[in-house]
Amino acid sequence: MTEQAPMIPHHSCMGRVFQPLLSCTPGLLALFMFLLAAAASAQDPALRFGGAIPQEVETVYERGLAWLASKQSEDGSWQGGHTGAGIDGICLMAFLASGEDPNFGRYAPNIRRGLRAIIRSQDANSGYLPNSMYHHGFAMLSLSEAYGAVDESLLWEGGSSVRTIAQALDLAIRCASNAQKANRWGGWRYTPNSTDADTSVTGAVLMGLLAARNAGMAVPDEVIDTALEYMKRCTGRDGSVAYTGGFGGFGESMNRSAIATLVAAVSKHKDSEEFSATLKHITERLDHSEGTYKEYFRYYMAQALFQGDYASWQKWNAATARTLGETQGSDGSFAGSPYETGMSLLALGLNFRFLPIYER
Template identity: 90%
Template sequence: MLFPAGSSAQDPSLRFGGAIPQEVETVYERGLSWLASKQSDAGGWQGGHDGAGIDGICLMAFLASGEDPNFGRYAPNVRRALRAIIRSQDSTSGYLPGSMYHHGFAMLSLSEAYGAVDESLLWEGGKPVRTIGQALDLAIRCAGTAQKANRWGGWRYMPNSTDADTSVTGAVLMGLLAARNAGMAVPDEVIDNALNYMRRSTGKDGSVAYAGGFGGFGESMNRSAIATLVAAVSKHKDSEEFKATLKHITERLEHNEGSYKEYFRYYMAQALFQGDYASWQKWNAATARALGETQAADGSFGSGAYETGMSLLALALNYRFLPIYER
């Protein structure tokens, strides 16, 4: 470790941050402006990856900025996004469409909004569909029900899938961990089963299998970053698997992902921040420069809301406002 044990608890900048680099402020504000302009009246975002998870990613980008979610500039955007996510939920199963990826990210965003958004303002005089807490409780139950039908203890694309992969499992697990951190009742068994699946999928060299349930079998920085993050947030930093995956990613800070690069940056930012603050600082500076150079003139990234929201969240640890970013 580059910091002695206990140093993070002594340094308030780790939790609260310091001065925000100007290039981060510029990229973030332009990105939020674009997201606000592309939000539908119903509260969602259209594009190639429509669904509750994309709405959740965009919602988190607004929540992470530090603007007051109830009375700030983007408070109407926050409320519209939350209403869209809650309305999209199946009232019986609790499923947040349109895949378990979406379910995980939407659950994560609801957890980050829970307790921060004033629900007396959320429905703006209209009839409430359900509270954020009720939506979260349903989503947690859906994840638990889906896991019971899955022999691996994880999740795949659909609630009734019987196979699992570490990418979808990581997304759902982060939603559950955030819900638990927010004070929701999440069964320990559900989290423990998913963590065991992630551990079984991790090789001694820090590589993480995509599927099949046994460690290694293909190097992927994405999956190693996800495994590092879920181990850190679930307070298993003393495990051999965490040490292996952290070593795997900190030795490859110059890595450029050829595909799913926004997804990679999103998880790499959080994994490094949780695991090795000095490495995160180095990686963050390089990422801020890269995003500043690739952001379109209108403030967007890539082809739509997903790429833009994920790119902003890769920089959001500079602000430290989301509860899931606490270290």
Template identity: 55%
Template structure:
């Protein structure tokens, strides 16, 4: 999925010493979730639940793989339902088993592309400490890796890949020698989520990746796609990725963070002009929430209206890469209204 927008198509060749414990809803939400949000989200959940295969992945049209499964997994986790005994607990376990079963036991690679690896790693990180491993493999092949073991392997795989990369970022292949900000954003957010969940992630790895993003960010707040500064075209998605990684890496002191956030807050109604709209919304929602809650609240009202108009009769959302990606990313953009995912905490 490389958005620059060139990179989004590549998707589919496509923070703490203990596991994060779920907080009570009132701690994270603080107010009642609006009815429109709940109705949109519930219909989308029903679509994802009904279209999941018995193997735990999603095959029905469009892209599929561990990263897509990781996105859909996060939609279920973000709903507020009990992940172990709630309405969607079986969907959650099947998704996790699918991802872990597809992981390379030697390299930790969650294959297809580093996009898949990044989003699958993020899904594992959000499930870690929330989903009870004692129930994960019930009725399935025994003696499989736990969520924590799979997450540690995935982190090791991402760091091994980065060490081969002179830019300090990531590209489609785990052996890639170049980098782009779209793939790098997917992997870096996964690493930051793993660190937040209590998995050891070397500071050097985070610092190198943030340094890469800083070099790719102009004074105006625009973020280049690949190859260094120059050849800019406006990409709200890339600017949102930059804002988000600076924020959750706790580097809001950087001038690049202030520049990217400023660019976003001055263009709250501009996302409708973007290609790969669901991808842009996914990152824009998180970037604004982490950077400027008041700006996010204004933007979120627009988002709810737009999603209400575009949701299809079966509960899905259209997307460039099929209904699973379109639905998952659209609902995850909306999930800040719930704020159950640890990565959505401020």
């Protein structure tokens, strides 16, 4: 996974979200319902909740999840090709995104095993989630999406708890913060002690941090702002994004433009010139097809378009669903790879609207 290889609560959380309201006074309850209605009216319900899931998407997703479940190791990890905490995180998010109850649904055991594998792989001192800062970013993102949705009293199933999801996230945030302090560009690259940075790794770590902050974890504003400034310096006026070096443009890459669009949107910087430029760059190229690392491209393109231009996402999503339906293996996998299968499913995950990071 390199450049050369590169809140709507979950249904299971709804009880925990609304349970405290049962003891509210009528006045407070009425105020809450008014605010909830006002928030709902401010956004197209189709954006927030989606419509009917296309059968094509349902079929691809169900077959893909069944394959991932069958290939998960007893220790909770996924082996084959790329391996590490980030791959486990990608596969874990594919299950979480489907809308299955993460605590009592069909795939709840797979979700718990995946979480345990990620937490056990973490360095207890540095907080690093191996095998690279790519992995660290994706693993941190998956932990953030599981936090609050997964019942931790069930997570370790009577065994000895290594650490809670919140504790693992806190360690991961500190690792990313310390790595950034040692980086002269203000971003991240392959290892925690890298002194250079690139926009691909920086985007992955930044999404993990933004998801952690959205989940309620303490993430220093300075860390987010410094990384966003690095992404901004790497963005050209035409919406192209440099791979490394910290100076705008220099080489067209739809992957990098999609990543830059996404982090700007999720960090609430849609009013910036850079966001407008990168969004224009990708929406004018909806027919673009990557020759290599296409799963990586689809993963970021789906989220960037959804965040930036819903109509463009609808068009792109329909085409992507057809493509994935045609290229999915007879066994339900994509190229027999957990990484490619997980990323391909997540490219369709926005159809379900369950992961908090997919909220618009």
